[in-house]
Amino acid sequence: MLVSKAEVAVETVDVLAVDDEQVNLLLLSGLLRRQGVNIITARSGFEALKLMPKHDFALILMDVMMPGMDGFTTAERVRADETTRHIPIIFVTAISKEQRHVFKGYETGAVDYLIKPFEHGILKSKVQVFVEMHRQRMALKQAGAALERTVAELRSSALALSDSRARFQSLFTSMFNGFALLSFEDGALSGLGLSRIVEVNPAMEQIIERPREALLDKHVGAVLPNLEEYWNDFVTQVARTGQPAQFEGYLGELKRWLRVSAYVPGPNLVVLVAEDITPRRKAEETLHERTFQDPLTGLANRALFLNRLDQAMERSRRRLNYLYAVIFLDLDNFKPINSSLGYASGDLVLRTVAERIQGVARGLDTVSRCGPDEFGLILEELKTPGEALRVARRIGLELSRVLDMDGHQLHFTASMGVVLGPSEYAQPEELLQDAALAMEHARALGGGKIKVFKWAMRKRAQYALTVHQSLHNALERSEFRLHYQPIFNLVDNTLAGFEALIRWQVGSILVPPNDFVPYAEQTGLIVPIGAWALMEACREAARWERDFNLPKNFTIAVNLSAKQFAQPDLMRYLARALDESRLDPSRLKVEITETLVMQNPESVVHKLRGLREIGAKVSIDDFGTGYSSLAYLQRFPINTLKVDRSFVSDMDAFENLVIVRTIVSLAHNLGLDVVAEGIETERQRAFLADLSCECGQGFLFSKPLAQDRALEMLGICCPKTGN
Numbered sequence: 227m228l229v230s231k232a233e234v235a236v237e238t239v240d241v242l243a244v245d246d247e248q249v250n251l252l253l254l255s256g257l258l259r260r261q262g263v264n265i266i267t268a269r270s271g272f273e274a275l276k277l278m279p280k281h282d283f284a285l286i287l288m289d290v291m292m293p294g295m296d297g298f299t300t301a302e303r304v305r306a307d308e309t310t311r312h313i314p315i316i317f318v319t320a321i322s323k324e325q326r327h328v329f330k331g332y333e334t335g336a337v338d339y340l341i342k343p344f345e346h347g348i349l350k351s352k353v354q355v356f357v358e359m360h361r362q363r364m365a366l367k368q369a370g371a372a373l374e375r376t377v378a379e380l381r382s383s384a385l386a387l388s389d390s391r392a393r394f395q396s397l398f399t400s401m402f403n404g405f406a407l408l409s410f411e412d413g414a415l416s417g418l419g420l421s422r423i424v425e426v427n428p429a430m431e432q433i434i435e436r437p438r439e440a441l442l443d444k445h446v447g448a449v450l451p452n453l454e455e456y457w458n459d460f461v462t463q464v465a466r467t468g469q470p471a472q473f474e475g476y477l478g479e480l481k482r483w484l485r486v487s488a489y490v491p492g493p494n495l496v497v498l499v500a501e502d503i504t505p506r507r508k509a510e511e512t513l514h515e516r517t518f519q520d521p522l523t524g525l526a527n528r529a530l531f532l533n534r535l536d537q538a539m540e541r542s543r544r545r546l547n548y549l550y551a552v553i554f555l556d557l558d559n560f561k562p563i564n565s566s567l568g569y570a571s572g573d574l575v576l577r578t579v580a581e582r583i584q585g586v587a588r589g590l591d592t593v594s595r596c597g598p599d600e601f602g603l604i605l606e607e608l609k610t611p612g613e614a615l616r617v618a619r620r621i622g623l624e625l626s627r628v629l630d631m632d633g634h635q636l637h638f639t640a641s642m643g644v645v646l647g648p649s650e651y652a653q654p655e656e657l658l659q660d661a662a663l664a665m666e667h668a669r670a671l672g673g674g675k676i677k678v679f680k681w682a683m684r685k686r687a688q689y690a691l692t693v694h695q696s697l698h699n700a701l702e703r704s705e706f707r708l709h710y711q712p713i714f715n716l717v718d719n720t721l722a723g724f725e726a727l728i729r730w731q732v733g734s735i736l737v738p739p740n741d742f743v744p745y746a747e748q749t750g751l752i753v754p755i756g757a758w759a760l761m762e763a764c765r766e767a768a769r770w771e772r773d774f775n776l777p778k779n780f781t782i783a784v785n786l787s788a789k790q791f792a793q794p795d796l797m798r799y800l801a802r803a804l805d806e807s808r809l810d811p812s813r814l815k816v817e818i819t820e821t822l823v824m825q826n827p828e829s830v831v832h833k834l835r836g837l838r839e840i841g842a843k844v845s846i847d848d849f850g851t852g853y854s855s856l857a858y859l860q861r862f863p864i865n866t867l868k869v870d871r872s873f874v875s876d877m878d879a880f881e882n883l884v885i886v887r888t889i890v891s892l893a894h895n896l897g898l899d900v901v902a903e904g905i906e907t908e909r910q911r912a913f914l915a916d917l918s919c920e921c922g923q924g925f926l927f928s929k930p931l932a933q934d935r936a937l938e939m940l941g942i943c944c945p946k947t948g949n
């Protein structure tokens with residue numbers, strides 16, 4: 227820093243006056259005080275020398291003639307000292323101006339003489355000159371020091387500058403974000419593609435996957451030829467307006483997502499700072515996929531399906547004549563795949579099915595996996611409703627193609643429900659529900675079928691729901707009753723047993739089982755209802771056992787539904803019913819339908835063995851309707867076949883006659899006895915008796931009887947001896 231003149235001017239200057247005469251010293255002090263000079267006095271040469279180190283004298287005024295050390299000697303000493311030799315000395319002397327003295331004076335480096343008595347003005351002006359010189363020297367010295375400080379400061383700030391530049395450089399090179407300086411030589415209008423790359427940092431080299439040399443001076447368009455238009459829009463906007471901005475963009479060629487900040491550092495320049503956000507975007511995409519995609523098949527999941535359906539419904543509301551359709555598809559025979567071939571095979575099947583369905587669907591359709599083996603399709607922009615059915619049929623055909631699974635030749639069929647839009651739905655869920663309902667109807671037809679949704683189906687479903695509620699209440703309010711239909715021995719007309727048949731007492735009306743058992747079966751309520759029937763039948767039969775003289779093979783037959791039979795704790799509650807009622811187990815005959823047996827023979831065989839262990843008997847109900855091979859039955863531990871009513875009622879038809887005869891003779895070969903259902907005429911009875919059919923049941927003998935009427939019949943047929 228430079229020293230200002232003002233700072234120099236205020237400095238007082240020391241002048242040394244050396245004289246052995248006190249008077250002379252006082253005189254000098256008095257003369258020079260007003261010149262801004264500080265007179266320091268010494269009475270001898272020695273004293274003067276002692277003062278030298280303490281002051282920076284501008285001048286020494288020295289008497290020559292002094293006792294001890296004279297002026298010249300003192301001057302020599304002053305000159306001899308490196309630190310004081312520059313100090314000018316004016317000899318103030320009374321000695322005449324002789325050459326000798328003058329010479330000697332100059333030898334010692336004196337600058338001037340003043341001969342006493344001197345003129346005051348001369349003294350003052352001479353002193354003034356030296357003082358001024360001193361002052362200038364001082365100023366120069368200070369300026370030099372200041373300059374030196376400035377130089378030092380400059381030097382250190384230059385160091386700092388280069389330091390910060392180095393720091394910047396290292397930041398620039400090591401920074402995680404990519405940096406690129408672009409120049410728009412022909413202005414922003416020429417577009418991002420024609421901007422030139424002026425500078426890039428290593429992070430940017432990595433992002434672009436090209437070395438610096440391959441980037442510098444190149445046009446952006448030459449480096450990234452396939453940039454989407456929105457990149458250009460974004461960068462040129464920043465270049466044009468000078469407003470910094472940020473956006474997220476995708477570099478398709480490099481499969482990278484970047485968050486880019488752009489600003490303008492100078493005319494025709496744009497800086498892009500890019501952060502690679504690909505990992506974050508990937509995570510977001512995975513999240514999105516997890517939320518909206520079925521991980522196994524890659525299809526849309528239920529949530530996305532409903533979302534798309536909502537959009538289709540909205541379109542149909544806004545556009546006249548907009549036709550769309552929803553297909554709900556359920557594989558008919560998928561469930562056993564997992565249990566027999568394993569889950570990996572099951573997964574493969576589902577993936578193949580997904581692919582085949584997708585192969586049929588068009589690009590604008592949505593295919594989704596809505597449940598474990600359920601798929602949903604939204605068919606958009608249909609020309610006719612018939613188109614939806616054609617698609618459904620093609621899917622059916624695709625699925626029926628053989629699928630080879632580790633040597634297993636698998637065939638699939640699917641039940642499909644179709645809803646044709648536009649329809650009046652508020653929510654997509656409702657529409658999907660109706661498609662599923664239509665599918666249920668298709669499935670009830672035996673698989674591989676397609677059903678279009680009709681409002682009547684909804685009514686039936688709603689009715690089922692109401693029935694379910696009512697059945698639930700009926701159970702709580704004990705509205706179920708058992709009626710008992712007698713079964714007679716056709717050979718000797720003795721009472722062979724009863725079949726317990728359930729009824730629902732609604733006020734004075736008795737609802738027959740065909741009107742509610744199917745619903746109870748659908749909703750699962752048949753399980754508690756059937757359990758009640760079983761318990762009730764066992765209790766009643768145990769009472770008969772106590773009160774009547776029941777024939778040896780007398781049984782009470784109880785119907786078990788498929789759902790009931792599938793219950794894992796079936797054996798437990800059967801055993802409990804027998805235990806609690808104290809009924810002889812051999813009096814209990816369980817009736818299961820032939821269809822149930824054929825659907826899942828393996829697990830049925832297992833349970834039937836359990837029944838035999840308990841000591842109960844088993845009867846196959848409605849026999850002849852389930853197309854089972856009689857030989858097959860050999861494997862089952864059963865006691866009785868019940869010939870279905872349909873054959874008995876129409877035995878005049880030759881075909882039925884043959885069937886009944888065959889059933890009876892084959893049953894006998896297997897060691898089973900036969901009960902014929904629905905005997906309504908004497909002719910039927912006689913005919914069956916001729917065929918050696920053991921037992922019969924039907925309106926000819928008796929309709930199902932209420933509890934008290936059954937007791938009456940028992941009283942007549944099996945009275946206790948002694949009564």
Ligand code: C2E
Pocket residue numbers: 711726727728738739740743756759785786787817847848871903904905906923924925926930
């Ligand atoms: P099912 O087990 O085959 O019962 C025989 C059905 O045939 C009874 O109908 C009976 O009344 C009827 N029937 C008997 N003889 C004749 C006849 O000569 N002519 C005609 N036309 N019909 C005759 P119901 O009582 O209406 O029972 C119908 C079905 O309901 C039963 O068929 C059985 O499958 C089911 N069911 C009845 N009670 C129960 C039960 O407690 N649990 C379960 N799961 N199902 C039951």
Ligand code: MG
Pocket residue numbers: 725785817847
């Ligand atoms: Mg039955």
Ligand code: MG
Pocket residue numbers: 847848868870871903
């Ligand atoms: Mg039957």
